[in-house]
Amino acid sequence: MDYKDKILRLKKEKNAITLAHFYQIPEIQDIADFIGDSLGLAQKASEVNADMIVFAGVHFMAETAKMLNPNIPVILPDLDAGCSLADSCPIDEFKEFKKKYPDHMVISYINTTAAIKTETDIVCTSGNAVQIVESLPKDQKIIFAPDKNLGGYINRVTGRNMVLWDGTCEVHDILSTEAIFKMKEENPDAKLIAHPECNAPVLELADFIGSTTAMLKFTQSDDSKKYIVATETGIIHQMQKNSPDKEFLVVPSDETCSCNDCPYMKLNTMEKLYLALLNEKPSISLEAEIIEKARKPIQRMLDISKELKLI
Numbered sequence: 001m002d003y004k005d006k007i008l009r010l011k012k013e014k015n016a017i018t019l020a021h022f023y024q025i026p027e028i029q030d031i032a033d034f035i036g037d038s039l040g041l042a043q044k045a046s047e048v049n050a051d052m053i054v055f056a057g058v059h060f061m062a063e064t065a066k067m068l069n070p071n072i073p074v075i076l077p078d079l080d081a082g083c084s085l086a087d088s089c090p091i092d093e094f095k096e097f098k099k100k101y102p103d104h105m106v107i108s109y110i111n112t113t114a115a116i117k118t119e120t121d122i123v124c125t126s127g128n129a130v131q132i133v134e135s136l137p138k139d140q141k142i143i144f145a146p147d148k149n150l151g152g153y154i155n156r157v158t159g160r161n162m163v164l165w166d167g168t169c170e171v172h173d174i175l176s177t178e179a180i181f182k183m184k185e186e187n188p189d190a191k192l193i194a195h196p197e198c199n200a201p202v203l204e205l206a207d208f209i210g211s212t213t214a215m216l217k218f219t220q221s222d223d224s225k226k227y228i229v230a231t232e233t234g235i236i237h238q239m240q241k242n243s244p245d246k247e248f249l250v251v252p253s254d255e256t257c258s259c260n261d262c263p264y265m266k267l268n269t270m271e272k273l274y275l276a277l278l279n280e281k282p283s284i285s286l287e288a289e290i291i292e293k294a295r296k297p298i299q300r301m302l303d304i305s306k307e308l309k310l311i
């Protein structure tokens with residue numbers, strides 16, 4: 001029996017649900033009960049009716065699922081699956097930073113630790129960040145953390161002047177305009193689609209900017225046949241599956257490969273997923289007090305997203 005069959009059998013036996021992000025390896029995406037971007041995954045986690053969640057993603061995503069489902073185990077196949085954005089915003093430094101802007105509210109990207117969420121007014125994802133900011137009065141002063149690229153993009157789109165925490169995603173920030181110009185020259189018929197975690201010069205070149213789900217939807221509805229994709233390699237699996245007649249080229253992180261993998265997302269393997277289901281560990285554990293505080297800005301995000309019909 002291969003891992004796929006073993007996982008499917010155990011999932012049924014244990015009444016477990018598997019949630020996976022688009023940056024997971026194709027085999028994991030194919031056995032998941034739900035695949036999505038961070039917003040879709042948070043929404044799905046808020047509706048779970050199962051005895052266990054196995055999260056094929058990174059730590060902050062599993063933590064979010066735990067906050068929304070405190071009474072069932074949430075399993076993450078590799079606890080080392082972190083995130084450079086979440087790591088770029090340590091709680092003590094953030095608290096000091098916040099003190100400098102006492103009249104500002106805090107919007108934080110979902111890519112943060114539970115501790116940062118306890119210091120946050122509204123959580124957002126790349127799928128709803130612009131709309132959440134726009135739902136607030138124009139004169140509302142805002143701290144945006146931790147992604148300065150996403151924050152800068154929102155400032156440009158909305159005309160706001162949010163104070164930005166100086167964090168980046170190492171997987172997106174590394175993508176260069178040089179690599180893109182080279183690809184455009186070789187593929188003049190291709191459109192560039194980019195994730196807002198990319199740096200500003202890359203975003204300036206893009207024909208479309210959006211979350212992983214938004215990029216995927218764009219490639220399904222748009223009439224171009226070829227795309228240069230500025231995000232993590234994993235999304236190509238769904239793009240290719242949904243549009244088999246189109247061509248997708250990932251912007252490489254360096255000259256040694258034609259890929260751009262997130263080292264944290266790619267820590268999850270089919271074997272680890274199987275063992276995690278079997279042993280029901282490693283699991284996410286959070287203090288009740290943290291859950292209570294950190295859940296509020298997540299719930300606020302979900303409520304606003306529902307009101308705005310984004311989910």
Ligand code: 13P
Nearest residue numbers: 037038039125126211212
């Ligand atoms: P989305 O899938 O929500 O666009 O986020 C991308 C990402 O970097 C998740 O870690």
Ligand code: SF4
Nearest residue numbers: 083084085169171262
């Ligand atoms: Fe974090 Fe970037 Fe990896 Fe997403 S792609 S998990 S933001 S390091």
